[in-house]
Amino acid sequence: MNQMTAPAAPQDGYVTEDGRTIGGVVMEMRNITLRFGGVVAIKDISFDIREGEIRAIIGPNGAGKSSMLNVISGFYHPQEGEVWYKGEKRPPMRPYQVARQGIARTFQNIALFEGMTVLDNVMTGRLNHMTASILDQAFWWGKAQKEETANRQKAEEIIDFLEIQNIRKTPVGRLPYGLKKRVELARALAAEPKILLLDEPMAGMNVEEKEDMSRFVLDVNDEFGTTIVLIEHDMGVVMDLSDRVVVMDYGRKIGDGTPDEVRSNQEVIDAYLGVSHD
Amino acid sequence: MPDQLLWAMEVTANGLLNGVMYALVALGFVLIFKASGIFNYAQGVMALFAAMTLVGIQDGRVPFAHLINAIFGTDIHYFGWEVPALAAILLTVGVMVVFAWAVQRFIFKHLVGQEPIILFMATIGLAYFLEGTSDLMWGSEIRNLDVGLPQGINPVIDEATFNLFGYGFFIDNLDISAAIVATLLVAGLVAYTQYTKQGRAMRAVADDHQAALSVGIKLNYVWVLVWSLAGLAALVAGIMWGSKSGVQFSLSLIALKALPVLMLGGFTSIPGAIVGGLIIGVGEALFEFSIGPLIGGATENWFAYVLALVFLIFRPQGLFGEKIIERV
Ligand SMILES: Nc1ncnc2c1ncn2[C@@H]1O[C@H](COP(=O)(O)OP(=O)(O)OP(=O)(O)O)[C@@H](O)[C@H]1O
Ligand SMILES: [Mg+2]
Numbered sequence: 389m390n391q392m393t394a395p396a397a398p399q400d401g402y403v404t405e406d407g408r409t410i411g412g413v414v415m416e417m418r419n420i421t422l423r424f425g426g427v428v429a430i431k432d433i434s435f436d437i438r439e440g441e442i443r444a445i446i447g448p449n450g451a452g453k454s455s456m457l458n459v460i461s462g463f464y465h466p467q468e469g470e471v472w473y474k475g476e477k478r479p480p481m482r483p484y485q486v487a488r489q490g491i492a493r494t495f496q497n498i499a500l501f502e503g504m505t506v507l508d509n510v511m512t513g514r515l516n517h518m519t520a521s522i523l524d525q526a527f528w529w530g531k532a533q534k535e536e537t538a539n540r541q542k543a544e545e546i547i548d549f550l551e552i553q554n555i556r557k558t559p560v561g562r563l564p565y566g567l568k569k570r571v572e573l574a575r576a577l578a579a580e581p582k583i584l585l586l587d588e589p590m591a592g593m594n595v596e597e598k599e600d601m602s603r604f605v606l607d608v609n610d611e612f613g614t615t616i617v618l619i620e621h622d623m624g625v626v627m628d629l630s631d632r633v634v635v636m637d638y639g640r641k642i643g644d645g646t647p648d649e650v651r652s653n654q655e656v657i658d659a660y661l662g663v664s665h666d
Numbered sequence: 667m668p669d670q671l672l673w674a675m676e677v678t679a680n681g682l683l684n685g686v687m688y689a690l691v692a693l694g695f696v697l698i699f700k701a702s703g704i705f706n707y708a709q710g711v712m713a714l715f716a717a718m719t720l721v722g723i724q725d726g727r728v729p730f731a732h733l734i735n736a737i738f739g740t741d742i743h744y745f746g747w748e749v750p751a752l753a754a755i756l757l758t759v760g761v762m763v764v765f766a767w768a769v770q771r772f773i774f775k776h777l778v779g780q781e782p783i784i785l786f787m788a789t790i791g792l793a794y795f796l797e798g799t800s801d802l803m804w805g806s807e808i809r810n811l812d813v814g815l816p817q818g819i820n821p822v823i824d825e826a827t828f829n830l831f832g833y834g835f836f837i838d839n840l841d842i843s844a845a846i847v848a849t850l851l852v853a854g855l856v857a858y859t860q861y862t863k864q865g866r867a868m869r870a871v872a873d874d875h876q877a878a879l880s881v882g883i884k885l886n887y888v889w890v891l892v893w894s895l896a897g898l899a900a901l902v903a904g905i906m907w908g909s910k911s912g913v914q915f916s917l918s919l920i921a922l923k924a925l926p927v928l929m930l931g932g933f934t935s936i937p938g939a940i941v942g943g944l945i946i947g948v949g950e951a952l953f954e955f956s957i958g959p960l961i962g963g964a965t966e967n968w969f970a971y972v973l974a975l976v977f978l979i980f981r982p983q984g985l986f987g988e989k990i991i992e993r994v
Contacts, residue, residue: 461880487882499877501870512870516882518863532862575881 401438404631411439414615415460415583420469422455429455430466431639437583442609442616444626446650447636448659453619454496456636457585460617461493462486488516492581494572496588496619502561506571509560510546513578514539543578550574550604566597570604577608583615584608590625598625605629623660627651635659669833676827676835677955678948683841685947686848687906691924692931692939693852694899700872700934701892704774704785708793710921712762712897715800717904717913719761721811722804723754729803751813755901762897763890770890778885797918806915811908815843844906851902855895856936864891872934926974932984941985946970 401411415437422430429452437443445453458464460471462483471478473489481489492513501509517539520532547553550570555563560571569589576584589605590598602625608614620626626633627647635643635650637659643650650656691709698706706712722729726745735741749757773788800806816839828834859865870878871888878885907917927946931938950969958965 463876463879482884483879484882484884487880493880495876495880499874499880501873501877503873504869508866508869512866512878512881512883515863515867515870520863522864536861536863579881 401440408440408610410441410631413437414439414474416472417456417459418470418472420456420459420466420471422452422459422464422466428639430459432468433634433636433639433641434469435634435641435644437615437617438632439615440609440613441631442605442618442629444618444620444630444633444647445636446620446623446626446633447642450638451636452639453636454587457493457587457617457619460486460583461491461585487579490579490582491585492576492579492583493585494569494576494587494589496591498565498568498572500560500568500572500575503559505557505559506552506563506574507543507547507556509571510543510574510578511539513546513575514543516579517542542580546574546578549607550577566593569593569601573601573604577612577614580612581614583617585617587619588621589618590620590622598622602629672831672833672835674952674955676837677951679835679837680841681948681951682944683837683845683947684951685944686845686852687903687920687943688923688927688947689852689940689943690848690899690906691903691920692927692943693855693936694896694903695924695928696931696934696936696939697855697892697896697899701868702774702785702871702889703782704789705782705933706896707786707789707921708796709896709900709924710918711793711796711800712765712900713904713907713920714913714915714918715765715796715904716758716762716897716901717811717908717917718800718804718809720754720758720813720901720905721809721908721913723749723757724751724813725809727804732805733802755813755905758901759898762901763894766890766893766897769893770886774889775886793918797915808912808914809908811905811913813905813909815840815905815909817909840906840909844909847902848906851899852936852940855899859936864888868892923970926970928984929974930977930985932986935984935986938984938986946973949973 401409403409413436416434417436418434420430420433421428431452433452433456445456447453455464459466462481462485465480487493501512504512518535520535524532544556547556550573552567552570552574555567555571560568563571573586573589576586586605590601593601605616605618606629609616618626618630620629630647632645633643633647633650634641635653635656637655642659643653643656645653691713694709694712695706698704698709721727726747726749728734728742728745731743769792773792774785777785777788818839820837820839820842823837824834859868867878867883867888868891870881870883871885875885878888903920904913904917907920911917923946927939927942929942930945931940931942950966950973953969954963954965
């Protein structure tokens with residue numbers, strides 16, 4: 389058995405080389421197994437996520453990375469295992485419930501509201517910060533009005549932060565791929581999430597776009613202290629951005645540690661070099 | 667001015683008023699279709715059911731009286747009170763909200779992700795079920811509906827047009843008030859979907875379910891909301907139609923008037939439903955007026971469909987629908 393254990397990190401956090409503070413464990417996956425009929429997408433995987441860190445999940449195609457993100461965000465429900473969030477075992481939840489707990493996400497295949505403008509898309513990210521009742525809303529009474537203004541301001545801040553002011557009023561359907569990815573990030577950020585799940589945010593981008601996106605991911609983590617779980621194929625990007633990396637292959641976890649640690653792990657090297665599985 | 671032209675103007679005005687009503691019924695379809703992809707065959711029956719319920723509450727009828735009497739051997743029909751129109755309308759709105767919740771809870775919640783044709787079949791089942799329920803609850807006799815809307819020729823318009831053209835237009839007060847109420851409702855709905863939190867959630871769900879879930883929108887809630895709004899549209903349509911020609915089974919056929927409106931306006935466009943309704947209202951009235959006498963009349967039954975068909979051939983996505991371009 390090759391049971392990787394997470395590296396021994398101090399229980400209550402530490403300070404990284406670049407001076408960011410990483411806190412204690414905020415989320416923990418315990419022995420997650422997810423099957424689709426005969427396909428085992430995730431096989432008995434455990435790992436944790438610390439507050440304020442950038443946690444990467446890497447692995448070859450079909451390894452089960454997106455499935456793991458879908459488990460965290462409530463889109464998939466594992467047959468076995470437990471998800472612990474903020475020190476409590478989480479009951480099975482629908483995606484909207486997970487979102488309301490402060491976990492926002494983006495999708496590998498971009499899921500935006502194509503018919504709505506950039507600003508409107510970002511505003512949907514604010515929905516859970518709006519508490520005016522249906523009657524307040526229907527009659528546009530004071531509270532709803534104030535709330536709309538406050539949330540609009542927040543949305544605009546995010547739009548400025550991600551440097552997409554010039555396309556605020558453009559319907560998303562007309563934007564090129566790279567910008568769509570950025571708008572999707574903006575919508576997730578607008579929720580002011582505690583944990584941000586990014587499924588290949590740089591896939592299909594050119595070098596310049598990738599650099600921009602990397603910078604945004606770092607800035608989000610740094611300025612808002614957002615915990616980030618990042619799936620990415622580009623090894624260079626992963627090594628640059630992440631504090632710790634989970635490596636998956638064929639649904640199993642084959643590595644877990646700092647970028648340097650996983651890079652020198654023989655099983656990880658084999659998986660990436662395509663050594664045959666027996 | 668020649669008589670023909672004056673009559674045509676009068677016909678146009680009446681057609682416009684009818685068109686507002688068609689738009690209202692079409693709007694009920696659009697709301698549900700946009701948010702859930704369900705083509706709600708039961709929209710017409712919902713109008714019938716809403717109107718029946720309204721009359722029943724107003725008259726103080728005991729719901730399910732036949733059933734109760736048959737089971738318990740009693741002979742009750744009325745509570746013995748009458749409910750004022752406004753209170754009865756509010757109660758009926760409540761009934762339609764409960765109906766919306768039940769439809770979602772007992773039918774469509776279990777059909778999430780099914781093919782559109784299956785959803786459509788489910789609404790056919792729903793239509794007949796609701797029709798039966800309506801009969802069982804309130805009986806199937808023709809009822810008079812009167813919520814106090816003004817009726818009869820509008821004297822102001824009659825006089826003004828008489829002074830202007832020497833010919834007084836016959837425009838029914840009921841049509842005018844129907845048009846005003848429908849316009850207000852439509853404007854309210856448009857504002858609601860554009861500018862409120864729930865409206866934004868509705869548009870989000872209409873656009874992409876997965877994305878909507880990821881931002882924390884509860885799909886069930888939005889679907890109950892759109893069915894409730896469609897129920898409200900059905901109630902208003904039921905009141906208008908019912909006040910004019912009584913509440914009876916044929917009321918549910920107003921749905922057939924909405925179909926060509928949808929073909930014209932597009933199934934997902936609120937402005938489309940409104941403009942489509944007006945075009946069909948005016949179009950069928952003018953056609954009946956000008957061509958009808960030459961070919962034996964009763965063209966209202968089919969003209970709208972032919973117009974919509976011709977339109978479909980040239981613009982299959984409807985007036986305001988996005989042009990569909992297959993990407994290769
Ligand atoms: N909804 C689903 N139904 C059936 N099988 C699924 C489903 N989602 C994922 N799978 C299967 O689970 C396995 C893992 O898929 P997953 O998308 O998680 O991989 P991934 O690591 O994200 O791959 P990629 O790098 O290509 O995005 C694959 O075999 C896939 O076919
Ligand atoms: Mg994936």
